[in-house]
Amino acid sequence: MTVVAKLGSSIVAGEDGELRTDVLDRVCAQVAGLEKGGEHVVMVTSGAIARGMRLLGLTARPREMDELQAASAVGQGDLFRAYEQRLAGHDVRSAQVLLTASDIGARTNYLNARQTLRRLLEWQIVPVINENDTTATDEITFGDNDFLAAQVAILLDARLLVLLTDTAGLHTADPRHDPEAALVEEVTDFGQLRDYEIGDRTSPFGLGGMRSKVAAAEMASEAGIEAVICDGTADGSLDAAGAGQPVGTRFAPNPSKASSFKLWLRYGKPARGRLEVDAGAAKVLREKGSSLLPVVITAVEGSFEAGDAVEVTVDGEVVGKGVSNYSATEMRRIAGLKTVKVRELMPHAAEEAVHRDYFVLA
Numbered sequence: 001m002t003v004v005a006k007l008g009s010s011i012v013a014g015e016d017g018e019l020r021t022d023v024l025d026r027v028c029a030q031v032a033g034l035e036k037g038g039e040h041v042v043m044v045t046s047g048a049i050a051r052g053m054r055l056l057g058l059t060a061r062p063r064e065m066d067e068l069q070a071a072s073a074v075g076q077g078d079l080f081r082a083y084e085q086r087l088a089g090h091d092v093r094s095a096q097v098l099l100t101a102s103d104i105g106a107r108t109n110y111l112n113a114r115q116t117l118r119r120l121l122e123w124q125i126v127p128v129i130n131e132n133d134t135t136a137t138d139e140i141t142f143g144d145n146d147f148l149a150a151q152v153a154i155l156l157d158a159r160l161l162v163l164l165t166d167t168a169g170l171h172t173a174d175p176r177h178d179p180e181a182a183l184v185e186e187v188t189d190f191g192q193l194r195d196y197e198i199g200d201r202t203s204p205f206g207l208g209g210m211r212s213k214v215a216a217a218e219m220a221s222e223a224g225i226e227a228v229i230c231d232g233t234a235d236g237s238l239d240a241a242g243a244g245q246p247v248g249t250r251f252a253p254n255p256s257k258a259s260s261f262k263l264w265l266r267y268g269k270p271a272r273g274r275l276e277v278d279a280g281a282a283k284v285l286r287e288k289g290s291s292l293l294p295v296v297i298t299a300v301e302g303s304f305e306a307g308d309a310v311e312v313t314v315d316g317e318v319v320g321k322g323v324s325n326y327s328a329t330e331m332r333r334i335a336g337l338k339t340v341k342v343r344e345l346m347p348h349a350a351e352e353a354v355h356r357d358y359f360v361l362a
Contacts, residue, residue: 001158002121002157002159003042003160003161005162008146025086042117044129044148044149045128049068051074098129104155105268105270110264129152146216150219159225160228163229184196210229223263224255230247270309271309274301277296286319292352294331295336298335302328310354312354319362322360323354323355323358
C-alpha cells in the first residue's frame with residue numbers, strides 16, 4: 001500500500017527561506033519508519049523556489065517567470081539532497097522526480113509516469129516529487145503542490161494522502177485571527193465545508209493555503225482515497241496519520257470510486273474549450289448519462305483539436321467535461337445540426353460530439 005506525504009513550503013522552509021532542518025529530520029525519520037514497516041511512501045515537496053531564493057540572497061519572491069524558474073533551478077538540487085541525505089541516514093534510498101502538468105494531462109505521459117513511480121516503489125526507493133518549475137509555464141503549471149500531491153495519490157491508487165502543513169488541520173475559521181476557531185476532526189460530507197471560513201493564507205514562499213489543501217483532499221476522496229491535513233512540524237504526526245490515529249482533519253473516502261480514466265479526465269486533463277448547451281440537454285446529461293450530440297450545442301468557445309477535453313456548460317455553469325470528437329472549427333460547423341445533416345457534411349465523422357464513455361459530470 002502507498003502513502004503520499006506532501007510537505008508544504010511553510011514546513012520545508014522558514015520565512016527567511018532557510019531550511020527547517022529539525023522538521024525535515026523528523027519527517028524523514030517517519031518516512032523511513034513507514035518504509036521499514038512495509039508501506040510504500042511517496043514524498044511531494046514544495047520549497048525549491050524558496051531554497052533558491054535563500055541561496056541567491058533574494059529578499060523577495062521574484063515575479064517574472066524566468067526569474068522564478070532560475071531560482072527553482074538553483075534550489076531544486078539542494079532541496080533534494082536535504083531529503084536524500086536524511087533518508088540515507090535511515091538506510092532508505094530516494095530518487096528525484098520532476099513533473100509538469102503536461103505530464104499528467106497527456107494520457108501516454110500519465111501512464112508512463114505511473115509506471116516509473118511504481119517501479120521505484122517496487123525497488124524500495126522513495127520518490128521525492130516536485131513540480132518542474134524550471135520548464136513549467138503559466139499554461140502548464142499545477143499552481144501549487146497540493147494539487148500535484150492529489151494527482152500523484154490518484155495516479156498510484158494510494159491508500160492515504162497526508163498533507164503536512166504548519167497548522168493542526170482544518171478549522172471552522174482561521175485560528176490565527178479567530179480565537180473561537182475549532183479544529184474539524186473529520187469531514188464525511190464536503191457539503192459541510194460551506195459552514196467554515198476556509199482561507200487562502202499561505203507562507204511567503206507558497207502558492208497554496210488551506211483552501212487548496214481541502215480541494216486536494218476532496219480530489220483524493222472522490223478517488224476513494226482517505227486524506228489527512230495535519231501539522232507536519234509536530235513530531236509523530238505522519239506516523240499517527242498513517243496508523244489511522246486521531247490527528248489533524250481526516251477526510252473520508254468516497255465509497256463510489258470513479259474509474260481511473262474518468263478520474264484522470266476530471267482532474268488531470270485540462271479543458272481547452274467550452275460547449276454551451278440548452279437546459280434540456282444539460283438535464284439529460286446529468287440524469288441519463290447520454291452522449292452529447294451536435295444538435296444540442298448552441299455555442300462553441302476556445303481553440304481545441306479532436307481529442308482535447310472541453311467543458312460542457314449551460315448558462316455559464318459547468319455540467320461536466322469530456323473528450324471532443326471534433327476540432328473547434330469542425331464543431332462550429334456542425335453545432336445545432338441533426339445527425340443526418342452532420343453526416344452530409346462529414347460522412348465519416350463520429351455521431352457524438354462527446355461520447356458518454358469519455359464524459360464526466362462536474
